[in-house]
Amino acid sequence: MQNQPSLSISHLYLVVETMQRRNGALFGSLYYCVVLCLIAIVNAEDPYRFFTWNVTYGDIYPMGIRQQGILINGQFPGPEIYSVTNDNLIINVFNNLPEPFLISWNGIQQRRNSYVDGVYGTTCPIPSGQNFTYKLQVKDQIGSFYYFPSLGFQKAAGGFGAIKILSRPRIPVPFSDPADDYSILIGDWYTTNHTRLEKIMDLGWRLPFPDGVLINGRGDGGVTYNVEQGKTYRLRISNVGLQNTLNFRIAGHTMTLVEVEGTHTVQTSLSSLDVHVGQSYSVLVTADQPPQDYYIAVSSRFTSQTLNTTAVLRYANSGKPVSGTPPPPPDNDISWSLNQARSIRTNLTASGPRPNPQGSYHYGQINITRTIKITGSAAIIDRKQRYHVNGVSFTAADTPLKLADYFNISGVFKVGSIPDEPTNNAPYLNTSVMGADFRAFIEIVFENKENIIQSWHLDGYNFFVVGMDEGRWSETSRNTYNLVDAVSRCTVQVYPKSWTAIYLGLDNVGMWNIRNEFWVRQYLGEQFYLRVYSPVMSSRDEYPLPQNALLCGRAVGKSS
Template identity: 55%
Template sequence: MRTAALLALVALLGLTTAVRGEDPYIFFDWNVTYGTIAPLGVPQRVILINGQFPGPNINSTTNNNVVVNLFNNLDEPFLLSWNGIQHRKNSWQDGMPGTNCPIPPGGNFTYHFQVKDQIGSFYYFPSIGMHKAAGGFGGLRVNSRLLIPVPFDPPADDFTVLIGDWYAKDHTVLRGFLDKGRTLGRPGGVLINGKKDDPKPLFTMEAGKTYRYRVCNVGTKTSLNFRIQGHLMTLVEMDGSHTVQNVYDSLDVHLGQCYSVLVTANQEPRGYYMVASTRFIKKVMTTTAVIGYAGSAEAPSPVLPEGPLGWAWSINQWRSFRWNLTASAARPNPQGSYHYGSINITRTIKLSNSAGSVDGKFRCAINGASFQHPPTPLKLAEYFGAGALVFQYDTIGDMPPAKLGSIRTEPIVLKATFRDFVEIILENPEKSIQSYHLDGYSFFPVGMGAGKWTPEKRKRYNLVDAVSRHTIQVYPRSWTAIMLTFDNAGMWNLRSEMWERHYLGQQLYFSVLSPARSLRDEYDAPANALVCGAVQNLPRPPPYV
């Protein structure tokens, strides 16, 4: 009955226009509530989805229409966002405060998006305030259609591994610290699938078989290193792209990133530890989870494999990652057919992060400006023609100020010309590592290096087989260069995945407007879109055609 009701709701809302009913639908009813558990041994309030922490996995296939009917039973507004899902022409489903009005307490909203022409490993998470530090996240996988061959044999099973740091404090307490101008300090520990050092087997393998592990860093503060005791890992996919299948004994997984590895059960049948440990902070925190072998109850060895040291090791590992140019993508054409290295750059944007004080409180910034959310979502204001009442375009330049001194607060929206091919330099002059995510897109990380970026650095770019992905790290006092085509119309968030820095202003939005107000380029606002703020009483604009 629930599925039938949801299908009727989708038809009623006119949401099938975008896909014309051609592709399969999968439906989910989700109730978001609070619950009390003790991930680090201290009882605390967490966010549950259907009573689960982490939330339920979404198992989809490319081109599926995903319909999530969400009921907010919290005592405050709530939104979910879908990390890595591109929402082609459809930023209305992105679930960020710059695109969507929050779902009020006791309210309901039905997300409907298509995992169009994507494959790979992703996750969802709550995007308001510090909810991400309270749970509400879960795995989201997009399988290849049978029509599209995968560059490895089908695994015996497919496991989702959500690793992340964790604070043993309520999310409202953490938010209060930030609102008062304090930082959060280091986390209390690290979790694997919501637990720390759980002695019970999380997964079980049969000797001789090969398994796929999808590892995502869903934390809020720290990069993590992931390894499996006694086993090597063959990397096959990251952030939705097939990779050259190199073998690793451990992987640095930075905030917001997902990796797929193949692991063969080729060791003596007994238990083995999966290990996740923090990187680039003084005190190393470690947690474990157990992989069992079928037919054996023997516990793992207490001797854990050691993690790497330093960031030079990490950047060298990044340099070993290569796109698999012989593999098929979500569409029936080779991934390597997109020759990004031969496209002329039309615009270079350099973004430099900084931190400082505004009115005596700690804030984070990009190019000297700290993002401040207006009461009206940016996309909604733009759609209703009321953008000038809410924000101004291009209040920061394409280059940072000569000196990153004082910080101002404002909504930051950069205009991007539809279908321009751009180069974005992410420059990090600070001592801590950064991690950036761009909604709505995959991009090509073509270069990294120490110090400041200069045009001469282009000579060392990888213009052939950089892995197309959506989240990339920037090492301390270093730079990272990415390239992409702004071909997905909408309002898209570029943000720090270090969530306290995101909350304190290290983010902005790109407005990608098509010259034609056309459904060819962007979907119309859905009929069930929540309306709030300055546009609440304005007439709805005429529909796109």
């Protein structure tokens, strides 16, 4: 009997979606709100939040030059998703682009439901002129995240926005309520149209250096954050860019780090913060200086040339505009950034959701059953620039891998098509999928043999960053691991000629993307999928295929 309300809701979704196609977005959205809110009240379910998004192209001027950007409800960046732990998010996306579109949810774990992860390996794109309703639940999550378009190079045109998940009101947070809570999206940017950038890569050429850095969609210093003297504010900073680590700082002010991708951290005072591609942080800033305007500065790091941009922290009754030069970034010293990263630790005294692998909060006491070594590198394959993981450069199949798995469609992918560690074989193209057992507890070592920083992300999970250092990893490196309060997050950097080790409890069945967040490298093959498998095939371990799932490729015409 407990499953009947969910079944009823699913049936109503189908009714509503049919009415939407016939009567338009407004009618459908109102119908959702009335019907589903009544059901939620009657059955005392977790709250529902409803969003209707219209995705279009439109003119944007991020660098003072007109460009074609991807807008959501006419906005660039897109609208913020505001939610609370365990909320159900109903996001109806109308694709009015002349091409397919797909949104991924960076850091939202999608427990037992990789079908809606929003990358092509799991989810069919929304065809032009059609809509799709994402049904997400931010189950047992808090923190700062973002969404972005995952197809091709659409991320270079916009379509991204912030996700904010607050703790439930009765769950204490390890700091006082801020006076305000600002989401700040930073990232490098090209003025070249994203379709042109795709063609450059498809021809096997390297992309030029980015043209600038944006703060909330602007690179001209025109963004202002208003504060009042004596009050404290929360800044949620996400690097939604394409390839560069960025340093964030505020003239005359220190920041207190309080949260990293859903984990409350030991509160550390910072003068500046390195934010690597795909990462999100929360800091507190107290307006404790004389009332005037202060620079917020963002700069690229560890690059041949430095990209800079600014915003303004404006005090109420400000008596002086910004003047002089913005505060400079730290020296391009890898050891400085490495030490900052290793200082980030979990606040073990904080309330709220915490990883609980195999029923133990003491991850350092769980036996490792498998070690996977991941090395991403550049290579020329078929006379074109490509990137690979352990010698395999990922190529997309004609059908999302998760759908092929569900419908038992042969010939789409093969489990084990990527090795657990690098080989000396020549790199080659393949639809690479690595198999893994449900509830296993594993170690993954990312080794970076290149002279640039890499940034790796795993969909569907947070993991414990137990160690990182310069040089080559060896088994003796485990002696340096933090097995007590390592930070739990979903995106981690690997410094040049260095390694990073993570511990991962495989408690989320599904098909999950592991990728380099440098979007050029992801686009050209530096990614693969981790198939976390349970032979039981129980709905307690994994939800069934959503009734509204789009079917494409060889899954067209299949029935669940």
